[in-house]
Amino acid sequence: MPKLISLLVCEKIIVSKDETPTLVNVVQTVKTTLVTPQLSEVPSDAVAPLGWAIFTIWEPDESDIDKEFHQKSQIIMPDGAPSSAVQADLPFILKKGLNFNYVNIFGFPVGQEGVLRIRISLESNGKTISEHFYPVRVERTLPSPSPNSAVN
């Protein structure tokens, strides 16, 4: 069974010409701000326009080499329900050595405060063979006061 060597969530993955990845801003917390005064609160299905990425490294056993696997990504919201906003299925064929996978996503669910978990599962022939989680804390912040809102 392939072994997960690394699972990280970051804002961006830069891949050089020789295919070496560089991770930018590993994510621990996502801070959300409501920017429309007409809305009183962030709705529970809110998805913010934030680009982010999932980075994994898999190490195969000898018997895994040249076989196809599916890396599935899902977000488990703080209340335990899966988010329907973000789901990704990355099919890949394991090669000898370390296998790097990148999943780039635009849009981050911010509708609930608390710790959400990014669930990465590995599937083979339609069966889940391992699952792993990466926690991200979602916080709310107040919008910055605009210059026009200053009290005279």
Add this chain to the structure above:
Amino acid sequence: MNYRCPVCLYDRMPYPPRDYHICPCCGTEFGNDDAGVSHEQLRREWITSGAHWFYGHPPQKWNPWLQLIRGGHPEEVPFRAVASKSSAGTETTIRYGTGIFNVWAGV
């Protein structure tokens, strides 16, 4: 054939957005509601009223904010998010061969 609503960016309108057709997502009646009001202004009104589905039940997994993002208007989403690091990390530097850090085994 499906059409995209120029107001809410819903891309499964069964009829083109004209001739008094109504978008099932935002409820805009084209030729009436948009007479003298821009689509951008109607979009802002739909968003500030909560971006709710207009007619019947929304499609499964429908999300108005993803619809705006995928429709090419992420700037219209009324919330922003920034990723940050929340706790202090630990950093260790080990420089081999410089004499700063040496490990001797079996001594």
